[in-house]
Amino acid sequence: MLWLKKPVLWTSSRDAGQWNSTKMTLEDWTLIRSKWHDWYQADWDYAQTTVYLFCATLGVVALLRWGSQLAHGRSGAAQKPGLLDRVAGLAGYITTRQFRVAALNWNSPPVATIGAITGLLVFVLALIFTAKPYYWPKHTMGHSPPLGTRAGWVSIAIMPFMIAFGTKVNFIGLLTRTSHERLQVFHRWTATIMYVTSLIHTFPYIVNNIAWKDMQLQYKTTPWYWTGIAALIPQTWLIACSWGYFRNPQYELFKKLHYIAAAIFMAALFIHCNFRLTSWHYIWATLALYGTSWLVRLVRGLATPATATVRSLPDRTLAVRLAVPARFRWAPGQHILVRFMISPLHFGSTHPFTIANVHVQGKKNEVELIMRVRDGITRALAAREGRSISAWVDGPYGHSGLARELRRFDRVLFLAGGSGTTFTAPLFLDLVAHKADRPADAKAEFVITVRESGALGWLERELQPFEESEAGDAAVRTHVTREKVEDVDIEKEPVSIGSLHHGRPNIPELVKEFCSTPGRVAIIACGPEEFAYDVRTAVAAEQLGVARGSSAMSEVYLHAENYSW
Known part of the structure; x- marks a missing residue:
């Protein structure tokens, strides 16, 4: 308070007594007391106007978002996009389309x-x-x-x-x-x-x-x-x-x-x-x-203590299991912020991780996190493999209703790059498990891209319910980019996650093929920045077709996640 004027007030006076009108012309005095020029009303003229802009914009966005939710409550295939579908297609295009500046790698x-x-x-x-x-x-x-x-x-x-x-x-x-x-x-x-x-x-x-x-x-x-x-x-x-x-x-x-x-x-x-x-x-x-x-x-973090255990996976990957209180619930695709009580350097901050498993009622309440070992917290966790680690969990965060929304679509394509499978796999499993809530003849496909087949070990366990269900309306295919498919040692590293392919998938072709027949399509993607860019570009082209009325699709919905924010 040393440098504040005395007495300290909540708001200063608007008294213009500091001005001496006798030393100004009438024109000068009129100007400085007019709207947009009066110093003593500048907060009303400029700050409040800026606030009104933000509030009005956010209000319009909220109405559009909630209105879109109500409009999309319907399901079933439409042969041709109607007027509302075309408007939604245009909205989808402008919220999806990105541009790449190659010179800046941006x-x-x-x-x-x-x-x-x-x-x-x-x-x-x-x-x-x-x-x-x-x-x-x-x-x-x-x-x-x-x-x-x-x-x-x-x-x-x-x-x-x-x-x-x-x-x-x-x-x-x-x-x-x-x-x-x-x-x-x-x-x-x-x-x-x-x-x-x-x-x-x-x-x-x-x-x-x-x-x-x-x-x-x-x-x-x-x-x-x-x-x-x-x-x-x-x-x-x-x-x-x-x-x-x-x-x-x-x-x-x-x-x-x-x-x-x-x-x-x-x-x-x-x-x-x-x-x-x-x-x-x-x-x-x-x-x-x-x-x-x-x-x-x-408060939420202190109310959710957890015990973490760490185990190593191939390709510099860790699986961290958090034993959380029975009351803790999450939806597929959500993430949490974890405060690991390791050292003063780390327990002073929280770290975001996507929840890689589906919550199952009646089973031990454990959250599984899959992460690549880099610097910072992941390296510290890798050094404590096999030991119990105290933690605090804040969350869950993210779109809690996404899994439920996907059930209205005729076809859903999941695209995962690397550890992006932690986001997409729970959503895929939830969709397969709720076949009765989906349109007739609905289909789903899960395309996974990983560098090494060994990184699929944890995912194989998570997808076991899908493998056992023999769901004819869903398919999984895996692309391995660093090793040839014929070199994968099935005995050493059993991999039974759909069909195996060598090399990167052709994202534009996948999206185009998936959007070639009438219906409503959702595409869920998570991966590195370049991966997400390719998906967005391909989906935006299909959404533009819906907006023009030239597409067989009546809706193309995209939910894309990046590794980082």
Whole structure:
């Protein structure tokens, strides 16, 4: 509280008494008291307008998502796509289609995400730059340049939504029926836009102070100047290091430093705002959103203790079994956040893993996790094979109704690359087990791609119920990419998971063939980034055919997961 104005208030006064109207012309006075120019109403004009945009957009998205759920309650094959099917096909296309920038080895977000982010950027830039002047022509009209004032209010209004997009217990996700990991892209991009508006907020003050030759005086006598720089430095680090090129190689370190930098940023911003008008309202809202999410996760984790055991699998893979309380339930395709009590380095954070097995009523309640050994927590777990490890489980997270939704489709194609089988296998097994709830003549196919056949050992056990059922409406095929099929030692490593093939599957051909006859099709995919990109590109082409009315399909639904968020 040392650098805050006294007395500290919840909201500062809107009294314009600091202005001396006798030293201004009538035109000057009218301008500074008009809408979009009045400093004492800038939070209403710019921050609230930004909030209205977010709320209106999220409201529309929520209505579309819930409306889509109701519209898709029907099942059965349609010979030709109707009007609603074509609209849904177009919506599917723009939420699926990505573009690849080969020179940067980068895949863009889907078209819908690009459109949403671009729309937000255009809106906030128009809101900031439309009104003129950008600087007051006279000293008597105010010390805060209008351009900097507008950008500052837009920045702080973005902040609660930026944080809300990034929380695990996600209120935006609850509203829009979207799992938290799918909102991470909006967390990162709104943070980037907030950084851009923060720079637009900063530089006009620097320009003003240089022009008026009082830069040093302001930084020595007013705390909101140096605290602005103190906030901008960690904000710059947060934005720069959040890009995958910097984040992925040392994710464990990044995560810890991310929280430290965010805390410094919030502390500096708190002093910088100095309860100007309603500025602190947005900070309290941000802390309330994050604090509630953190508290819910903490309580839920402490209420779900677990004991983990680790065993090694071929191809640098681990199987971790978590004995969890009997009350813990999960749906196929969901994931959990696990806090392993190994060392101070690791029990200070949680780690996301997809649940690889199906919950079976009446059996021992165990969660199975399959993971590749890399650095960080997976390497630490590998070093403790055969030993019991205490853990805390937070979750489950993810689309709890996905397995149920898949039962309405005429055909479902599951595509898994590597450990992407941990997501797709439980969904496939659930679909096969609920044949009675599916349309007549419904079919399912599970295509698995792995580097070595030995990696299929755990999956063979999980798919045993399917093998024993001899389901004629479902098929499994496995592609092994690193060894020839004839070299697989069946005696040493028995593999009975459908038909075996050598080399990578032709994803476009698979999708095209699956979508060649009338009906409603769902495609569920999980794998590396390039794998997911190939699937998205192939599915988007079929969805565009539905939108044009030229496809035999009446619906092509895609749910694609990547390894990382």
